[in-house]
Amino acid sequence: EVQLEESGGGLVKPGGSLRLSCAASGFNFNIYSMNWIRQAPGKGLEWVSSIADISSYIYYADSVKGRFTISRDNAKNSLHLQMNSLRAEDTAVYFCARSWRVGADFDYWGQGTLVTVSS
């Protein structure tokens, strides 16, 4: 059974940092692209970042470029999102999702982890 479990969310002050993780199991993690998608409270889905299977291709939304860094550890079946210089508008539930292609056709999603940026 495919499982994705996010962790690392919490309350952080503006300008602070957080590192999200996504533990994957039940599939061959090495051959899939992985993605972070977020949803602000009461709002729609927003694609944040994607990383290809062997980390050779990495993409970011303009809203997080230069502040967030996506990475993966294929040996540990894990995906990470380092978030720096956090702003109030980064407050959201962050989902990790699996796909064959970066940024498209997300077939399995985790349950999400809430990040709240507030003073």
Add this chain to the structure above:
Amino acid sequence: QSALTQPASVSGSPGQSISIACTGTSSDVGSYNLVSWYQQHPGKAPKLMIYEVTKRPSGVSHRFSGSKSGNTASLTISGLQAEDEADYYCCSYAGSSIPGVFGGGTKLTVL
């Protein structure tokens, strides 16, 4: 990259059919057959319902179907059921620089 455009809400009675449009541009929906649709119930993670414009993942009801014409994709749900009441989001691949773009979401109400 601008979000794709969806109606804020649609409604239908049980047994009826409804369609949700998702309008993009020639840079996303119009250029790639990589439109997907997601169903999200309150407090839950999104669920993939349609991928590559028309394909249904295993386990998704045949009542759900997808299509595309030009820069607009559509999700059609036939034989509406109470459990179909949810938010629906479209998503399109948008090229190698910023690959993913979502629509704003549509709230489906089953009357």
